[in-house]
Amino acid sequence: MLNISALVPAYNEGDKIEKTIETIKKSKYIRDIYVIDDGSRDNTASVASEAGAKVFKLDKNRGKGYALKYGIKKIIDRNEIIIFLDGDLEGSQRDIDRLIKPVLENKCDVTIAKFPKSKKKGGFGLVKTLAKKGVKHFTNKEIDCSLSGQRAFKAEVLRSIHNMPSRYGVEVGMTINILKLGFVIKEIEVDMGHRETGRDLKGFIHRGKQFYQILWTLILQRLGGFQ
Numbered sequence: 001m002l003n004i005s006a007l008v009p010a011y012n013e014g015d016k017i018e019k020t021i022e023t024i025k026k027s028k029y030i031r032d033i034y035v036i037d038d039g040s041r042d043n044t045a046s047v048a049s050e051a052g053a054k055v056f057k058l059d060k061n062r063g064k065g066y067a068l069k070y071g072i073k074k075i076i077d078r079n080e081i082i083i084f085l086d087g088d089l090e091g092s093q094r095d096i097d098r099l100i101k102p103v104l105e106n107k108c109d110v111t112i113a114k115f116p117k118s119k120k121k122g123g124f125g126l127v128k129t130l131a132k133k134g135v136k137h138f139t140n141k142e143i144d145c146s147l148s149g150q151r152a153f154k155a156e157v158l159r160s161i162h163n164m165p166s167r168y169g170v171e172v173g174m175t176i177n178i179l180k181l182g183f184v185i186k187e188i189e190v191d192m193g194h195r196e197t198g199r200d201l202k203g204f205i206h207r208g209k210q211f212y213q214i215l216w217t218l219i220l221q222r223l224g225g226f227q
Contacts, residue, residue: 004031004104005030005033005075005083006030007036008021008035008053008086008087009036009086010038010086011040013042013044013088014040014044017048017051018047018051020086020089021048021053024085024096025052026093027100035048036071037057038058038061038062038063039059039060044087058070063170065169068164076159081152081153082155082158084150084153085150089150091190092191095191098190099111109154109178109185110154110183111187111188112148112186112187112188113148113192114145116192127211128147130211130214130215131172131214132144134176137218138176139176139179141179144187145187147171161174169214169218173221
C-alpha cells in the first residue's frame with residue numbers, strides 16, 4: 001500500500017479546521033494528516049492537534065505557497081502521493097477519494113478539484129479569467145480550475161517543481177510549471193465548498209490581492225523566474 005498524506009495549509013481556521021480534519025480522516029486512502037499553521041493568531045494549531053493532525057507551526061504568516069513548500073520538504077520523502085486540502089474545506093470523504101483515485105491508478109500525475117458553481121455572487125470573474133488565460137498562454141492548455149487548492153500529486157511531480165510562488169499565485173504557478181514539465185493533469189468534478197468572499201469591501205480587497213499576486217506570478221513566468 002502506498003503512503004498517502006494530506007497537507008493542509010491553514011491561517012486562522014480555528015473554527016473550521018476540526019471539521020476539515022474529521023472529514024479527511026474518513027478517507028480510505030490517506031494515512032497521515034499534516035497541518036501547516038501559517039502563523040495563525042487563533043487556536044488553529046491546538047484544535048488541529050487535538051483533532052488528530054500532525055502540526056507544523058510557522059513563526060509568522062508567510063503565505064500559502066510558503067506553507068506548502070515548508071510542508072512538502074517535511075513529508076516528501078515518506079510519501080508516494082500527497083494531496084493538498086484547504087483548512088476551510090467543506091466536502092466529503094468521497095470527494096477527497098475522487099481526487100486521489102486517478103493518481104493512485106496511474107491515470108494522471110495530478111488531479112485538481114473542479115468546484116460546483118458558487119452559491120453567492122462574488123467578484124466579476126477577473127481573477128479566474130486571468131488565471132485561465134495565463135495558464136493557456138504559457139502551456140497552450142485550458143484548465144478551468146487552476147485556482148483550486150484541492151489537488152492530489154504523485155510525489156515525483158512535487159520533487160520536479162524547483163520553485164513555487166509564496167502567496168495567492170501558488171496554484172497558477174504550479175499548474176503552469178507542471179504542464180510545462182510534461183505531467184498530465186486531470187480535473188475532477190466534486191461537490192466540495194469552501195469559505196466564499198462576497199461583493200463587500202473585504203471581498204474586493206481579497207480578490208484585488210489575488211489578482212495582483214497572480215499577475216506578478218505570470219510576469220515572473222515570462223521573465224523565467226520559476227521553473
